[in-house]
Amino acid sequence: MTIRIYNTLTRKKTPFVPREGGGNGMYIRLFVCGPTVYDYSHIGHARTYVAFDVIVRYLRYRGYEVYYLQNITDIDDKIIARARETGMNCQELAGTFTRAYLEDMRALRVTSVRKYAPATEYIDAIVGQVQQLLELGYAYELDDGYYYDVSRFQEYGKLSGRTLEDAEDTVSRIDDARGKRNKADFCLWKRFKPGEPYWESELGKGRPGWHIEDTAITETEFGPTYDAHGGAQDLIFPHHEAEIAQMEAISGQKPMVNYWLHTGFLKVGGRKMSKSLGNFITIREALQSWDVDTLRLMLISTHYRSPINFTETAMTESRDRLRYIREARKAGVKAGDMKPWIARFVAAMDEDFNTPSVVALLFELAKQMHKTGEDLTPALDEIGEVLGIDFHPPVDQLPHELLAMIKHREELRRQKRWDEADHLRTELEKRGILVKDTPEGTEWTVDRPESRSK
Structure with a gap:
């Protein structure tokens, strides 16, 4: 049977036909936008990365070889702002939260990524792409850096169906410099400002824009065109639209990506997740209250393209x-x-x-x-x-203390000390362990107390 995939670019389901690779048409290059590492990752991230983990696991199950590449944005306005708040330098802060993110992915059993690519390891490629865009007439210089001229790319907006931002878009920085040719023009290379990290380059001292990072990474690892690109729905515009404009302008090859896949929004209690609303939940917090199998099952119970309510x-x-x-x-x-x-x-x-x-x-x-x-x-x-879900009962995952309580309760029952045995049952339930007495002996399962809250 043929796999059919909904393609955001064409707005319809079509048979999935990989580009010829590996000699047999069974080689897939997939890129998914990773996090900006300025804080702990949240359950919205979990929704997206568990979804793509399952997709890649399935593709491999069906016999495909998948090169799953994910970037890590480790230089960005948000990182600079958080570093100032905490007194850490940007490199230290980004390193801390990169490690935390990778720990969270392991805890979620997101194991399918072949390579994580930090943006700061691709500075030369980024500079090279900006130079090409300048030479081709798609970019121009202002006092604070270099910008992409969206009016030069006639198909700008073909992925999203629009060219202007709205409130639901994810924007890493506000490119509102004076002198921009068009409102939607975006920054490719930001000039150095005192107190900010920078790199020496032929473009001058500065740092990369958000959108250019991903195309530099994918061109380096995959070439100018590849099979599939994924990410959350809020990245469609302007981020993914900008990626297309950059790469197709540089290479002259279309389409940059054959299939675009996007995950739906995650809300918490019916509302957009926000620290100000008090409903912001990190992956770590979620896994303190719920086991990973329960969380993964909940996330995949909704189709990856549909909105989900946590x-x-x-x-x-x-x-x-x-x-x-x-x-x-x-x-x-x-x-x-x-x-x-x-x-x-x-x-x-x-x-x-x-x-x-x-x-x-x-x-x-x-x-x-x-x-x-x-x-x-x-x-x-x-x-x-x-x-990525273990359907075996967690028989060997109890701490020694709880196993000892279960054994002690069995002994109390043999001695017909029913009140004490019932008391231990209650204590075990408080600790998330349900016990059931059978003719063959005591059975137990791991539970989660209903009273726990986020």
């Missing part, structure tokens, strides 16, 4: 679904036919990576196991590997 209720529902699926493993006592389930999984994922249909399929599969006793765990594990 709520306590949604997380609780995902936790309960996960528990139900895991408990089904115990019900399987006779061999089942996995092929129909895997075929349905592939059909769902082939249709623009339809993970909500896969989540429904998993619930149906677990229900079948509970009802009939069929052992379908190999299918469950095969799908879980692609989703």
